[in-house]
Amino acid sequence: MKASSVQQAFKSLTSRIHPQLPLSERESQRLLNALTSSFRSQLEHHHHNHDAAASAASASACAQPSLSPITATDRHLASILTNPLLTKPVHQQLKSKSKHPIALFEDQVAAGRANLPSARLCLEAFRNSLSSLPPAQVKDHITRYAAGSRALRWLWTSAYTRSLSFALDARFCSHLAFFLVHEGKETALWELIDTPVATSPNLTAKEASIRKGLLLSSIVKTHLSGPDQSLESALSTFFRALETSHTSHASITHAGVYLTQALVKLGLCSNSDVALYDKFIDSIPRWTKNHPDRATYRIANLTLHHPATPSADPALDFIRELRPLASHPFLNPSTASQRSTVFAFFFDTVTLLQKQQRFDDALWVMEFMQQRFPDDFAPPRRQSSAVPAPYQVSETSETTSPHSTFPEWKVPELG
Template sequence: MKGTSSLSLKAWSKIHPPLPRTPRESQQLLKALTSSFRRQLDREYPPSAPSDRDGSNDRTPENPHSSVHATDRHLRAILDNPLFRVVPSKSAAARNGSGTASRLQQRIAKEPMVVFDELVASGSVTLPTLRDCLSSQMLLASRHIGNGLIQAMKDARAGSKVVSWWFASDSATRQMLFKSRAATTTLVKFLVAEGRQGVVLDWLRMLANHDIGGRNGQLPEKIAQQVFGHLLVNLVTAEIQYGQGLSLAMRYYLQTCKSQMFKDNVVLNLSWQPVLLPAGVHLCESLMQSSPSRSKELNGAMYNEYIEVLSKLAPNSCLLATAPLYHPTHPDVKPFLDFVDTLPPGRVDSSTGLKRESFVRAGFDALRLLVDQDKRRDVLYLARFLQQQLPEKPDSANASNSNHGAYTEREDLLSQLDLALA
């Protein structure tokens, strides 16, 4: 029986050309794919026009937005993926058996990122193993101190490895990372140490749009904002501890706030206030705990922007009254005194918006500024208020050295003021 033309192999070959069989055909196919790929990238990253300002033949710097650069970066990311360069071990690929799980945990404790690469290569990454790999690598790096700690974090490349895996994953796997605050907190520390803060800023932009990429990457607004807030606090905290310090942390905070507060030139969406405020509080508390010399390294104009942002996020708050105390060039006590005027007499609770210890610390910092400015009436007023806020003398057996020392220092200051103003 003669076959019909619809089942003819020749007809099918016209629709689906056979794979190349000779080196020459393979080279032609590769060239065609490369050309097609670059044409698509040209649409996404239009090549910039060459400059005619000089006629020199010197080589121009590489354009990071060109299709060639994007192609190279994309191919490097593909070739660097553990799927192509790592042969997974049997213990990493196995999913069952308590003995295997125990051996896996032992390996994670000793060589966490090697195990992570193997898990990626075998498609076996889970949220617990990701969290364990990051925390174990952080524990290993913590054996060093100072600059040695940051260098150990850089050398591990834990942040870069996780980011490469994340961007190569589907939307469900991408969402998995953000389900663990412990994992993202540790991950951001590594990214900051490696100088890859741009990745965190990209994630913040994605979360602001409620879409982390992929076919089903859309997130509910409430979930996206919750993750956004946590990630912003993580970035600010990590930048202060493992990055360039308070100045850059404040710059990232202001950059992020402005992108949301003044988006599309509309009035601030009230739903963003609780999202952006916690990182602002953390910045202020970090300023209180830092040395005066570190605070003075901040740019005065940038600090004014910080106070302006706080005035929109938390008007009439203790936070807004406290921040001017730490201005790098023009510290101002008046907003704090005005805020104290609004408080009920007696001992105040933690409803000021700052931790109680932070509020009392700010009060004594304000008192020192008033003493330096020789404002005797304000000194007496604030000293009486702060005397009411001090707790009973802590038990020296149970109190920490730092708390006991702070209490003693503040008592001494108030005693000296009593003598001076008597």
């Protein structure tokens, strides 16, 4: 015994000086088997004691076949190995492309692990994969995988639909609308908009209306995106919401603002498009009635870019009303995006006035901008001869005209 104790102490000492070498494959397997056997025996012992203590519960379930300790152990091991903490996150699985995004989404739903971020990632990955396909295959893939219908079915079984909280996730909402519209299931989106939402202290009627409005905006954006964009479909969607008068009415402000910006950029030429353009301008006071100054600005901006008869008169009227109002929000942009919007409006006004050879009005607008934003617009720089530095602003203007030259104007960068 004494020799054995000394020998063990010596081994302990030598192991500190010379650490043990890694186990061989056979030794590793033997150690794993021993640990597994020990783990199983502990679990079997636990289940045996638990079953003995729960005789009343087992009596009520006597009609069902009882599980053997080994089966219970296997199930317990399976639950550990399928625990979300031991599985790869969705974004990693999508990156590895080990499974189709929609199949992965279905797996998440079946396992009860689907949530808004994971659903968004799967829809986004599938949508991105379509960009490399020819149009015929894109349509076939959208129909075959029915990503929008699957996502909507999951939404109806979750808490996201009852409060429409999913609409606050702009990217998810955009993907959902895109797929449902292209699957021919736009009516399902209207069901979401038309279904009354139960209000609560955490969800007022106004907030519910805003969420429906965000969903509506996603439908409008879908119709105006991609190679098959349709202004008629987008505006029909908007006018349908505008005419709705029941209690589930959706706020259309977001869709209206988006359309105002989009119409300025679209190159419209057909008579039908021009008629829709005019109809949208006429609708602005109806959905901006609480903010008449915003309605005036939007009408002026769209009139500046009218595809058939552009006019700067509404813009000039708007600027004249602004001139004495130094504190007006439009003259005090607080973000780069707001500054871009303000400056673009003034530049577009000046450009049209110059094109129409209304040089006095153009110079008046330029001087007003220089006074209001002195850091962004440099004051006129005079040459030594006291003659204004040439600044040709209109290719159609005559050089003999007293208004054919303008002060040099420093143009700020637009965000």
